[in-house]
Amino acid sequence: MSLDGAFLHCIVSEMHSKNLIGARVDKIHQPSRDEIIMTLRTFGGAEKVLMSAESMSARVCLTTQAPENPRQPPMFCMLMRKTLGGGRLTGISQDGLERIVNFDFECTNEIGDLCECRVAAEIMGKYSNIILMTKKDGVWRVVDSIKRVTDDVSSVRRVLPNIVYELPPREKRLNLLDFDPAQLSALTENPDGRLAKALMGMFEGISPIFARECAYSAARDADALVSDLGTDRLEKLAFFLGRAKEHIEKLDGCTMVSDKSGKPKDFCFVPIEQYGAEMVETRYDTPSRLVDRFFGDRAAADRVKQRSGDLLKTIMTVYERLSRKIETQKQELRDCARKEQARLMGDILSANLWRCEKGMSELTAEDYVNGGEVTIKLDVRLTPAQNAQKFYSEYKKLDTAEKLLTKFIAQGEKELAYIDSVFDAASRVGSGAGSESAIYEIKQELISSGYIRSAKTEREAKAPKAAPPLKFRSSDGFEILVGRNNIQNDKLTLKTARPDDMWLHTQNIPGSHVIIRAEGADTIPDSTIVEAAQLAATCSKGRNGTKIPVDYTLARFVKKPGGAKPGMVIFVNNKTILVDPSEELYERLAVK
Numbered sequence: 001m002s003l004d005g006a007f008l009h010c011i012v013s014e015m016h017s018k019n020l021i022g023a024r025v026d027k028i029h030q031p032s033r034d035e036i037i038m039t040l041r042t043f044g045g046a047e048k049v050l051m052s053a054e055s056m057s058a059r060v061c062l063t064t065q066a067p068e069n070p071r072q073p074p075m076f077c078m079l080m081r082k083t084l085g086g087g088r089l090t091g092i093s094q095d096g097l098e099r100i101v102n103f104d105f106e107c108t109n110e111i112g113d114l115c116e117c118r119v120a121a122e123i124m125g126k127y128s129n130i131i132l133m134t135k136k137d138g139v140w141r142v143v144d145s146i147k148r149v150t151d152d153v154s155s156v157r158r159v160l161p162n163i164v165y166e167l168p169p170r171e172k173r174l175n176l177l178d179f180d181p182a183q184l185s186a187l188t189e190n191p192d193g194r195l196a197k198a199l200m201g202m203f204e205g206i207s208p209i210f211a212r213e214c215a216y217s218a219a220r221d222a223d224a225l226v227s228d229l230g231t232d233r234l235e236k237l238a239f240f241l242g243r244a245k246e247h248i249e250k251l252d253g254c255t256m257v258s259d260k261s262g263k264p265k266d267f268c269f270v271p272i273e274q275y276g277a278e279m280v281e282t283r284y285d286t287p288s289r290l291v292d293r294f295f296g297d298r299a300a301a302d303r304v305k306q307r308s309g310d311l312l313k314t315i316m317t318v319y320e321r322l323s324r325k326i327e328t329q330k331q332e333l334r335d336c337a338r339k340e341q342a343r344l345m346g347d348i349l350s351a352n353l354w355r356c357e358k359g360m361s362e363l364t365a366e367d368y369v370n371g372g373e374v375t376i377k378l379d380v381r382l383t384p385a386q387n388a389q390k391f392y393s394e395y396k397k398l399d400t401a402e403k404l405l406t407k408f409i410a411q412g413e414k415e416l417a418y419i420d421s422v423f424d425a426a427s428r429v430g431s432g433a434g435s436e437s438a439i440y441e442i443k444q445e446l447i448s449s450g451y452i453r454s455a456k457t458e459r460e461a462k463a464p465k466a467a468p469p470l471k472f473r474s475s476d477g478f479e480i481l482v483g484r485n486n487i488q489n490d491k492l493t494l495k496t497a498r499p500d501d502m503w504l505h506t507q508n509i510p511g512s513h514v515i516i517r518a519e520g521a522d523t524i525p526d527s528t529i530v531e532a533a534q535l536a537a538t539c540s541k542g543r544n545g546t547k548i549p550v551d552y553t554l555a556r557f558v559k560k561p562g563g564a565k566p567g568m569v570i571f572v573n574n575k576t577i578l579v580d581p582s583e584e585l586y587e588r589l590a591v592k
Contacts, residue, residue, distance in 0.1 A: 005205020511540025
């Protein structure tokens with residue numbers, strides 16, 4: 001990964017330059033399952049240290065982000081607060097260029113005695129971890145970790161409470177900070193191998209992109225072989241490694257490369273030339289700012305995904321339960337089709353009572369409806385009249401069941417459509433501001449509708465501030481509002497919208513309510529209506545399709561039937577337009 005030991009050394013140096021040693025632990029938050037943000041209070045102000053053990057974005061850096069935190073802190077977060085709260089940071093260290101950063105603290109335990117604590121942030125891909133330790137009898141013991149490692153997970157190294165902390169296995173390699181040009185002679189041991197791979201095997205704490213940059217600097221080819229090295233190229237390689245060492249020691253900025261669309265692809269602590277004009281290079285003055293930018297959007301999306309994951313599973317469980325219930329009712333409704341046969345048997349039996357006697361097991365008589373003869377099974381314990389009444393009772397029972405089942409199935413399909421709309425809203429929760437409150441509102445909607453129960457901890461926790469609707473500005477300058485969920489859809493359509501505002505919604509497809517604010521204009525331009533329709537299609541279940549039908553009408557023609565589920569409305573005087581969803585338009589018109 002790009003966040004190698006050398007880049008971590010730059011980040012540790014940056015933290016030292018910020019005079020964090022001696023800072024007090026002010027706040028500790030755990031915005032997602034594998035992420036900790038610690039606020040340290042210094043004489044010059046507050047600094048936030050972010051530690052992430054998420055396999056695809058593991059990192060340690062200073063951050064300026066303020067992600068939304070869960071309403072109920074996770075257990076590891078509460079343990080960190082209890083152990084480190086009010087403690088003083090006494091050291092930040094890294095063993096060579098190993099991808100482990102240690103934060104040492106002087107804290108006060110439960111009985112008021114001073115004790116030494118350490119947080120080790122291990123940045124090792126899928127094995128990344130954040131481990132809280134305390135020193136007892138000169139030995140570091142694990143208090144707990146954000147990921148517990150048992151024998152089932154790893155047979156090499158366990159990470160569990162109250163065991164002695166052990167460093168992960170480490171290969172014996174050279175430290176780039178102690179680089180000596182004479183060390184490069186060892187490269188000739190495998191002349192047929194790739195130079196970049198050989199350098200990674202020789203030096204600890206360097207990433208593939210840096211190793212390829214070394215090869216490119218020496219041979220103008222990132223895929224050069226060791227055998228391609230001559231005396232002059234070996235000298236170029238030694239010069240580049242020496243300059244890289246100076247970059248690390250002087251903290252001389254860092255570089256990120258992005259593709260033509262602006263998507264970050266890689267980064268390094270030295271300028272990157274191997275991609276030529278294929279990539280766009282951006283320089284950053286501090287490594288933390290680069291790492292925050294590189295991983296920020298992805299981490300934010302991961303946080304929301306984790307928080308909404310359980311909600312989506314709950315909604316799917318409700319959806320599947322309703323689907324099974326409706327299918328069972330439909331099968332029962334199909335069984336009701338034999339009601340006419342039961343009535344016919346009763347009629348035939350009534351017409352032939354004179355031929356029947358109690359104790360008969362069957363009667364063969366003429367079928368005056370379908371023609372021919374029919375054999376009717378009889379209950380030997382009942383009289384002929386009672387047998388006829390039994391068939392009529394069965395007919396009435398099936399007739400009543402048919403009417404009720406038809407009603408229940410219609411209600412169930414409406415509920416299914418409603419749950420589908422809730423699932424769509426939950427799956428579209430963004431990663432920006434308001435995501436936590438959006439998830440909370442959707443969950444409260446399901447609780448108020450009786451589909452799920454609220455836990456005691458949720459009832460006691462403080463509700464997050466409600467997020468406003470999504471705001472956009474059309475090319476013609478009209479404000480467009482988009483609801484985030486069904487509760488907000490109702491508020492937007494029935495309370496916020498004025499009678500002359502335009503209302504839009506995808507036709508027979510779950511999605512957001514969209515309002516175009518007329519703002520006193522006599523008419524709303526067609527171009528604005530088209531753009532709003534594209535936003536409605538983008539914020540709907542049909543966002544991956546084409547030619548999505550969108551209904552639009554004035555807000556005065558939209559009503560909510562009594563007893564309707566949240567987000568469910570009826571409307572008249574509408575027109576329909578076919579549009580294609582557009583993420584590009586969504587980003588371009590959004591009001592940040």
